[in-house]
Amino acid sequence: EAGVAQSPRYKIIEKRQSVAFWCNPISGHATLYWYQQILGQGPKLLIQFQNNGVVDDSQLPKDRFSAERLKGVDSTLKIQPAKLEDSAVYLCASSLLGGVSTGELFFGEGSRLTVL
Amino acid sequence: SQQGEEDPQALSIQEGENATMNCSYKTSINNLQWYRQNSGRGLVHLILIRSNEREKHSGRLRVTLDTSKKSSSLLITASRAADTASYFCATADVSGNTPLVFGKGTRLSVIA
Numbered sequence: 001e002a003g004v005a006q007s008p009r010y011k012i013i014e015k016r017q018s019v020a021f022w023c024n025p026i027s028g029h030a031t032l033y034w035y036q037q038i039l040g041q042g043p044k045l046l047i048q049f050q051n052n053g054v055v056d057d058s059q060l061p062k063d064r065f066s067a068e069r070l071k072g073v074d075s076t077l078k079i080q081p082a083k084l085e086d087s088a089v090y091l092c093a094s095s096l097l098g099g100v101s102t103g104e105l106f107f108g109e110g111s112r113l114t115v116l
Numbered sequence: 117s118q119q120g121e122e123d124p125q126a127l128s129i130q131e132g133e134n135a136t137m138n139c140s141y142k143t144s145i146n147n148l149q150w151y152r153q154n155s156g157r158g159l160v161h162l163i164l165i166r167s168n169e170r171e172k173h174s175g176r177l178r179v180t181l182d183t184s185k186k187s188s189s190l191l192i193t194a195s196r197a198a199d200t201a202s203y204f205c206a207t208a209d210v211s212g213n214t215p216l217v218f219g220k221g222t223r224l225s226v227i228a
Contacts, residue, residue: 004158033215042120042204042218043159056215091158104149105206105216107158 002026006092006108014116018080021111025073025094031055032069033105034077035091043091049075079113087115120148120205120219128225135192137222139205140185146208148181149216150190153202162190162203167210197228 005024013019025032031050035043046065047057051072060067064083069075079086089112093105123138139148147166151159165172165181165188172179178191192199202221209217 035218040220042220045215045217048215093159103147104161104164105151105159107151107160109158112156 004092004094004106004108006090006111008111009109010112010114012114012116013082015084016081018078019082019113020079021077021090021092021113023075023077023092023108025075025092026106029094029096029106030072031095031097032075033093033095034067034075035093037089037091037110039088046077046090082113082115084115087113089113120207120217122203122205122219122222124222125220126223126225128227129195131195131197131226131228133195135195135199135224135226137190137203137224139188139190139219141188141205141207141219142186143207144210145183146210148179148188149206149208150177150179150188151204151206151218153204153221155201159204192224195224195226197226200224200226 007022033048034046036046037043046060047067048055049069052069067077089110091110093107095105120139120141129135149164150162153159163174163179165179176193181188202223204218204221206216206218
């Protein structure tokens with residue numbers, strides 16, 4: 001079974017530029033998450049999708065971050081314009097279920113963003 | 117805000133020794149999970165323990181949960197150099213209204 005795919009693995013941009021990350025979850029997984037992991041810290045949830053609907057985006061900086069999950073499968077996370085503090089690893093994860101039945105999350109390898 | 121807090125922040129042991137990491141959390145939970153992250157990689161699920169369970173084993177891993185103290189521990193027995201990684205606890209809130217929340221992690225170094 002293929003795992004969660006993410007691209008690109010690495011991206012370096014100047015501040016105020018834009019960047020987009022792509023995620024393809026495990027086939028059949030209804031729930032998709034984007035987490036931000038700053039160096040030395042644990043992952044912080046940015047947004048959770050259930051199929052193609054947003055369940056939780058309370059910690060997504062909506063003035064610069066946007067995410068979509070078209071057709072309930074692939075997802076794209078965009079940052080525009082980027083700030084220095086956005087330098088982090090962006091992790092995509094998927095799971096069969098969500099909410100009170102939150103079980104195991106399957107993570108991709110992450111996309112490491114460096115903002116100069 | 118992050119729910120779980122792991123202790124210690126960093127741990128260095130010799131190969132063959134046991135490693136114990138602790139996690140404390142603040143609110144009532146449905147379950148608690150432990151994940152491992154090798155340097156530069158994604159997180160890998162290790163074990164899930166439900167709020168009505170007190171202990172769970174998986175290979176060399178032993179997890180305990182004390183809901184009265186809002187704490188959990190992860191024990192890795194007979195550690196190997198390959199166990200070198202960061203370990204995170206993550207909690208699923210009992211309300212079901214919040215997704216999995218991760219702590220800051222424990223960095224484990226196993227010296228051969």
